[in-house]
Amino acid sequence: MTFRHLAAALLSLALLQTGGIEPAAAATGQERVRTAKPTATKKAPVRYTIRKKTAKAVTLHKSTVRKPPPRKPALRKVSARRSLVAPVAPMAPVQVQPEVDRLGNPQLRSAAFVVVNQATGEVILEKKSDSVLPIASITKLMTAMVVLDGGQSLSEEIVITEDDLDTIKGTGSRLALGTRLTREQLLHLALMSSENRAASALGRSYPGGIAAFVKAMNVKARLVGLGDTRFSDSTGLDPTNVSSPRDLVRMVSAASTYPLIRRFSTSSEDHVEIRGRMHRFGNTNSLVRSPEWEIDVSKTGYIREAGRCLVMQARLLNQPVIIVLMDSEGRYTRTADAVRIKKWLEAVGAQRVAGLAPGENG
Secondary structure (H helix, E strand, C coil), rough: HHHHHHHHHHHHHHHHHHHHCHHHHHCCCEEEEEECCCCCCCHHHHHHHHHHHHHHHHHHHHHHHCCCCHHHHHHHHHHHHHHHHHHCCCCCCCCCCEEEEECCCECCCEEEEEECCCCCCCCCEEECCHHHHEEEHHHHHHHHHHHHHHHHCCCCEEEECCCCCCCCCCCCCCCCCCCEEEHHHHHHHHHHHHCCHHHHHHHHCCEEEEEHHHHHHHHHHHCCCCCCCCCCCCCCCCCCCCEHHHHHHHHHHHHCCCCCHHHHHCCCCEEEEEEEEEEEEECCCCHHHCCCCCCCEEEEEEEEECCEEEEEEEECCCCEEEEEEECCCCCCCHHHHHHHHHHHHHHHHHHHHHCCCCCCCC
C-alpha cells in the first residue's frame, strides 16, 4: 500500500466517524458531501414545529399592527361598564308645571275653549268662547237628553238597519246590520263609545222618526238657553251640527242633571253580545279611567271639520268645573289640555276656582 492509498483510507475513516460521508461511500472510498436536505429524521419535526409557531406569531403580529387596540376608548368602556353596576341614588320626584303665558294662564293647544265654575258661573279661562263651530259627537249629549225626555221604554229592542249606516263620512261600526239591542244599551254605547249607528237608531226609533227627533233636539236647545246651537242629525256626523264653547257649558250643565247620562258617559267599558260573540266597547275619553280625575259627565267628538273636541264636568279642588275644548289638532291634544288645566288650577290655588260663593255680593 502506497502512501497515497494509506492517506485516503485514513481520511475516509475520519469522515465516517464524524458523519461526513455515508457508509456506502466509505466502503468504496468515495466522498459524498451532504446535500441541503438532511437525512436525519429527528431534526425535521423540530424544524416543522418551529416554522409553524413562527408563522403563527407573524400572523398575530400583523393583525396587531393593522388594528391596534386604542387604549383610551378601552379605558372609557371599562368605566362605562362599571357605572352600570354602581348604585344610583334615588331621584326626587319631578314636579311638572304647565307652561303659562305672560298673564300667568296655561298655554292650551285647543283653538277655542272655556273653563267655568259650575257652582258660581265664574269663567276661569276662555278663548274664542263665542265662536260657532262644528261640534261632532258632542251632539250625542243632546241626543241622550231627548231620548230620556221622550219617556220611551229603555228595555225595548231596536234593530240596526240600513238607515243607520253612515252615508256622510263612511265610518264603520261593530253593530252589524240586524243587530238587536235595547234602547238602554244603544244609549250606553252612544255616550260611552260614541257609536254612530247606536245614536242613529235612537233618533230613528223616536215617535215621528228622525225628522221629529231633530226638531225635538232644537226645541230642547232653546229651552236650556243655547242661542248659538243648531242640530241636523242625532250622531254629529253632519258638520252643520254647531255650537259655541259657552253654549256647550250650558248643555253639559243640563246633561249633568240626568243620572243615566252621568253614569253612561263616564263608564270605562262595557261588553255587549252581538250575534253570539262578546264585544268590548271602551270609553273614548281615557281620563275617566284615571284615579286622578273625578269626572261626572264626559263626551268626546271628532270629524274633520270640527277637529277633536272634549267636554267634561269634573270636580277640581272640591268644586264642580265644566271644561269645553274645541278644535284640537292632535289626537291627544284635547286630553293633554285638560291635564294642563287641572295642573294649573292645582298650582294657582283654590281662589281661581272658588270665585264668589252663591248669594254673596248681591
